[in-house]
Amino acid sequence: MSRPAWAGRQRQAVVVGIHALPFSKNIGMTERHGGGLAILGALQDAGLSVADVDGMYRFVWEGTTEMEMARILGIENLRMFGEVDYGGGAGCPAVSHAALAIENGLADVVVVWRSRNRSSGGRPWVSQLQATGQDQFERPYGLVRPVDGMALHTRYWMHKYGWGPEVLGRVAITQRELARRNPAAVMQKPMTMDDYLGARMIADPLRLFDCCLETDGALAMVLTSAERTADLEVTPVYVTGFAMGSGPQCYGMTFYYDEVLGVTPAKYVAPELWKNTGLQPEDMDVVQFYDAFTPQIPVSFEEYGFCGEGEAPAYMLEGKNPPYNTSGGGLSEAYVHGFNLLLEGVRQVRGSSTTQAKDVQHSLVTSGNVVPTGAIVFSKEPW
Amino acid sequence: MSDPGLDFATSFPVPMPDADTQPFWDGCERGELLIQRCGYCKKWLWQPRPICSGCQTPDPVWTRVSGAGFVASWTVLRPPSLPAFAQKLPYVLLLVELDEGVRLIGFLVDDAGGWLQTDGEAEGIHMGTRMSLRFYDQAGTILPSWTVAS
């Protein structure tokens, strides 16, 4: 393994705090309320306080701006702040921006959070009847749900690679079993292949259990520099590297108009990630792949280079893959735009997952692969 | 809901064209499918844009095409959807690759351009099925749609 090309950075960013409020169908508070509590929890986990915070990044889709959150919490001055767009693609990029701010000495303690009342607050796709931009060629046709766009991709992948429905069913069942080991997971009921195959279609070929949950959740992460951890009691989780990518002709959710069908922006993230980290897929001891829908798992194993194109079903069936989505993920733990995957990636390095992988040195987390996206590697040691 | 003038319970989403997309929708009103083509490098462009993405020449030329193509992918939409679509489900949503190489979203309709409440099986929809252009009138919005080529 060679050292990353950018190892000459001044400082290394580390994750020192994580916190999630209990996932539920109705969290019983506003998103800003949940977000604020999650941030305070993550700061407490780190042994830091609001007075230490000087940077904040959020999802564009976060209903509470950094300024509103900073006002609520009473933060004196944000030296760095910003937002990353594109729904579930924003998680790793937002954390990456926080790490960049720290590595460059532009901020010392940076908060990233996601609070979303996706269950009690209703479905975001129901309220937009005036379709502008990209949407004007999609929404009038009823192509309004994320599952609709994903179904068009999935049909193509199933056709091209010869996937049967069991390829997707095994993902749903695997993650349900992982969720059942995690008391924080929303879904605790066992699932059989008959349960999976017997569930109703939502957008063919995607069935009910191919789809993520609709969850209220609030989660936060606190990052600082490795040098700052000298006076903290927490065990730091090192941000080894990250990458973002769009690929050509990238839309939000749909990217099938005039480019190669079936390729996602993650295909463009992967080589950057391995170059930036100096690592390879086989160095990953555990992975958290963005999973709004089951097909994202086999496609991610392929596009991030864990196996060749078209090989994922056999690769996974033979158990050659590292453990994935060990908390149950978006399919069975909670769906909060993948921020729970980021927390689980950190827990795996800390050694505190409910399905702890062995001897974790490097832990991969990715964000939504069918939108502009990113990925990040957390590590146990400085790398 | 958030759209003044549109009744959420009964209204379909409507396109809100701007100067870059208005010619497309004007073409639909006339029963013409217009796709942009670069006047310099001849690249076909979709979705509409003011500059050619291939060679950066401004003002791609709106060009009428036949709409002939094939099914590049498809799905069957089932509940839940927007209230206005509730009575139309299930129906087939197509990704049609035109012979010019670009892909468009469309409904599967019958030969006369009428609505088909279907899962696509009776019509024999599969990957690669040849399709012919029709226009479907959805509460006054004229939408390019496709029927199985005869």
Ligand SMILES: [Zn+2]
């Ligand atoms: Zn051109």
